[in-house]
Amino acid sequence: MTAFAKAGSGQRALHAWLLLLPALVLLVAFTHWPALATLIDSFYSTPRGSRPAVWVGLENYAVMADDPVFWQAVRNNLWFAGATIPASIGLALLMAVWVNERIAGRAFLRMAYFTPTVLPMIAVANIWLFFYTPQYGLLEQITGLFGFPSHNWLGDPATALACVTLVAVWKEAGFFMIFYLAALQTLNPSLKEAAAIEGASRWYFFRRVQWPLLMPTTLFVLVNAVINAFRLVDHIFILTRGGPDNATTLLLYHLYEVGFKFWDTGYAAAVTVVLVVVLASVALLQFFVLDKKVHYQ
Template sequence: MNTSLSMKSSPSVLIRRKRAIWAMLEGMAYLLPSLILFSIFLFYPMLRTLYLSFYATDHQGNPVQFVGIENFVYLLKDANFLQSAKATLLFVCYTVPASVILALCLALMANEKLKGIGLFRTFFSSTMGMSVAASSVIWMFIYNPSIGIINKVLSLFGISDVQWLLDPNIALISVAISTIWMNTGFTFLVLLGGLQNLDSSLYESARIAGVGYWYQLHKVTLPLLSPTLFFVTTVLLIHSFQTFGQIDMLTKGGPMDATNVIVYSIYRDAFINYNFGSASAQAVLLFFAVLVVTVLQFKFAERKVHYQ
């Protein structure tokens, strides 16, 4: 009896397995174009970079001699690379918190139901539609010692011209300010979208209970907005580690390597000095640094995120 039942049920089992296999193959067929693009433009360059980091290369980037971890040991002892790492960390510390706080304040103002607020939302998000090159040119004129608007305003108060991009002490801060301005549009739009998706009934209950604005902000808005804040912080953190365009346009890594962040150092070693082995080693170190920071952020910062 059991044998006959198993014989009857086995064809249906085989049919289900075939359907599952066909469904998997169909899904892989849909994913195939994306996998090909990722393999060409992401996976292969990553593996190639890791491979070259263990070699000394010629001027065309071809490996000529296996050196093992010598490139990494040299970088960790090189004063220029350590200066680039310091500049990168300072740049991240300058830009990420300030970008999030500024965009959050603007989003809270733009979320108010006031007449003409849509015009301000357009102004606040306008930087999102500008390229890094165009934005950098604007800030290059703003920081110009002779015709820049900032120095013109300072001269009204009797303050002499400031060399914003030529002074090693303030050049990195100057580039960070321009980067904060560039990041505002994207961060503002994401946070404003998060605010507009919050449950309005919670605010109605808070108003009925006589709770003030700042208490609502601390106990209702920020906890409910924490997933969005976590997202934009993570994106800005990774983006800040990879900053290149404004550095290249505004300072070229100077003055005195004060703004020579790791990404620009990689570019200079690879495409100016043609030292592809060292540049690849720097890229690998940057990758693991970003990976460690991101993992730590997910491990510790995500604990304070309140998912609805």
């Protein structure tokens, strides 16, 4: 019986690995191997014509450290992340709490808030490009009604990055709202009834009951918001192309330009490695530090 049991256990293990094999092949082929190949390429020069790539060690990283455009992209991305992450999460939470209540037109509001999420990134950028167009754009028409002078919103370094940030918040808030709305609908309705009996205000109930119970969802949304803040490239490509004077150049767009416009694959690989390491470190910090402050049910 023992031999038969071992044989049956071995067959089940084999079946399990065979079921996992397609996913493992895709994971290795499209995630782990490209990451390893990028790390290796970052230590080689860019091949030019008949000249093959040669080992240059940390030269690509030294070039990156001395590149002022790279540091400008870092500053822009930190500013962009610091604005989009709290704004999109806060707006998503506010919308979720609102449409979770029994209000007139609740289904329409949910659809309206979620609509920007399902629109293609390029379509969203073109819509907002019309809004920001000088002289005849929608924003210009509204400000003109109040007597404000015409302004090139995307052509001014002082306002270009803020305009791109507004587009990103508008696009992502509805997506994060869905997670908060799903989490709110899983809460026990008796909690709200008990709070109402005790005379607790809506703000007190949210701060003391709903918000702590939403912390697992907040952690999940926060990780996604951080990743999204450092992988934006579509809107930049359509709206500003990194200008004016690199005022809206973010890290991923800088990576795109270096790798595909200037065809410096070695330098682009070095930037990719740095970006992946930073994002992985932030994600691990969020999971292992913030996770201790999250109380799961």
